[in-house]
Amino acid sequence: MQLMPNNRWIEVDIDALVHNLEAVRSLLKENTRLIAVLKANAYGLGAVGTARVLARHGVDYFAVTFPEEAFELREGGISTDILVFAPAGEREIEKAVEQGLTLTVASYRDYRLASEAASRFNKKVRIHLKIDTGLGRFGVTADRALELARLIHYDQWLVLEGLYTHFAEAGARSPKFTQSQFEQLQKTVDALTSNGIRPALIHCCNSAAALRFPEMHLDAVRIGTLLGGQHPAGHVPNKIKLKNPYRFKARVTAVREMPAGSYLGYYRTYRTRAASKIAVVPVGFADGLGLEALSRPGSWFDLFKIIAKLVGSYLNLSRFTVKVKIGKDEYPVRGKVFMQFCLVELPPDFPVEPGTVVEVPVKRTLAPSDIRRAYIENGCLVEAEGDDEGVLGAKREVVE
Numbered sequence: 288m289q290l291m292p293n294n295r296w297i298e299v300d301i302d303a304l305v306h307n308l309e310a311v312r313s314l315l316k317e318n319t320r321l322i323a324v325l326k327a328n329a330y331g332l333g334a335v336g337t338a339r340v341l342a343r344h345g346v347d348y349f350a351v352t353f354p355e356e357a358f359e360l361r362e363g364g365i366s367t368d369i370l371v372f373a374p375a376g377e378r379e380i381e382k383a384v385e386q387g388l389t390l391t392v393a394s395y396r397d398y399r400l401a402s403e404a405a406s407r408f409n410k411k412v413r414i415h416l417k418i419d420t421g422l423g424r425f426g427v428t429a430d431r432a433l434e435l436a437r438l439i440h441y442d443q444w445l446v447l448e449g450l451y452t453h454f455a456e457a458g459a460r461s462p463k464f465t466q467s468q469f470e471q472l473q474k475t476v477d478a479l480t481s482n483g484i485r486p487a488l489i490h491c492c493n494s495a496a497a498l499r500f501p502e503m504h505l506d507a508v509r510i511g512t513l514l515g516g517q518h519p520a521g522h523v524p525n526k527i528k529l530k531n532p533y534r535f536k537a538r539v540t541a542v543r544e545m546p547a548g549s550y551l552g553y554y555r556t557y558r559t560r561a562a563s564k565i566a567v568v569p570v571g572f573a574d575g576l577g578l579e580a581l582s583r584p585g586s587w588f589d590l591f592k593i594i595a596k597l598v599g600s601y602l603n604l605s606r607f608t609v610k611v612k613i614g615k616d617e618y619p620v621r622g623k624v625f626m627q628f629c630l631v632e633l634p635p636d637f638p639v640e641p642g643t644v645v646e647v648p649v650k651r652t653l654a655p656s657d658i659r660r661a662y663i664e665n666g667c668l669v670e671a672e673g674d675d676e677g678v679l680g681a682k683r684e685v686v687e
């Protein structure tokens with residue numbers, strides 16, 4: 288996209304990504320398949336670029352949430368199998384069938400749509416039947432699974448390749464609910480098997496469950512978070528070492544020398560205590576900086592943590608201030624974050640000028656997808672979205 292400025296980009300470290308892939312593989316038995324989850328632009332790492340790296344390293348099944356996300360992968364030349372988690376609607380089903388996607392059936396309606404589209408295209412379509420065992424999102428209840436499995440199994444255009452469910456709280460202190468979800472899946476498998484139906488891929492584990500419940504790996508695991516280098520939240524054993532492949536970088540737009548007592552930002556929420564240099568960095572809340580995904584706290588302790596953070600940032604306590612990295616050290620963002628800028632306070636003699644590169648802590652899932660991703664291997668740029676001056680700029684920074 289030509290309109291995007293070239294002053295910020297995301298670097299994805301291929302070595303780290305491949306390290307995480309191997310770490311995940313080390314958890315799996317030889318015949319457990321890995322389904323790499325690339326939803327939400329591969330958790331911010333860039334769906335096509337990440338898929339290319341993983342496919343090159345032997346990953347042979349991907350998953351995304353929406354059909355459109357799979358279309359994007361196909362357009363990017365990814366021919367690997369792709370499972371789509373959300374049921375395809377009328378508007379997407381034909382293209383999904385045409386592109387050979389593996390579809391989720393989570394209701395009778397989904398089955399009808401898939402079957403009709405498949406017969407119209409004279410094309411076999413692989414189906415994973417989804418059962419809802421306690422998340423409350425997609426899926427038929429376990430007691431209706433057999434009926435639907437039969438319809439799919441005996442449909443001449445559909446192949447019942449998989450059966451799966453998704454856990455609601457794999458990281459919760461008590462494993463009980465997860466175990467009850469797993470039992471419902473097992474019962475469904477038994478019911479199908481005694482009716483002569485055994486899908487090849489039965490799966491339920493996301494990252495947290497894969498780490499915590501090896502006995503639940505079954506035929507395949509669906510992993511996103513771990514590949515991106517993040518340890519899942521909650522009561523999950525820390526069994527593998529992960530590396531962070533993601534870095535959001537930007538080039539300083541302007542540098543100001545400010546005397547002590549200068550106000551910074553809207554509503555003057557910060558005043559410098561000493562003379563300082565202020566770097567104006569072209570990243571703001573429109574890019575996801577300083578934003579938190581806030582939903583209803585899961586516990587009193589969660590609620591307490593959120594409040595403590597707000598109080599801490601109100602008091603400008605160092606622990607709770609947003610910081611950018613320049614070289615190896617971190618420096619505080621001062622004042623309110625603007626829509627497309629932020630202000631960084633530096634010592635008065637700090638060597639910084641317009642064009643200096645800073646690393647900005649934008650949460651990967653909040654980073655806009657139209658910011659370019661540059662894929663780095665062994666310190667060299669090997670692939671980048673777009674090929675104009677912006678990426679060349681990124682290349683220069685990396686090579687320097």
Ligand SMILES: *Cc1c(COP(=O)(O)O)cnc(C)c1O
Binds near residue numbers: 492494511513
């Ligand atoms: C996101 C998702 C996953 C992967 O979860 P992680 O915890 O990121 O590994 C697996 N299955 C489904 C259905 C998902 O939506």
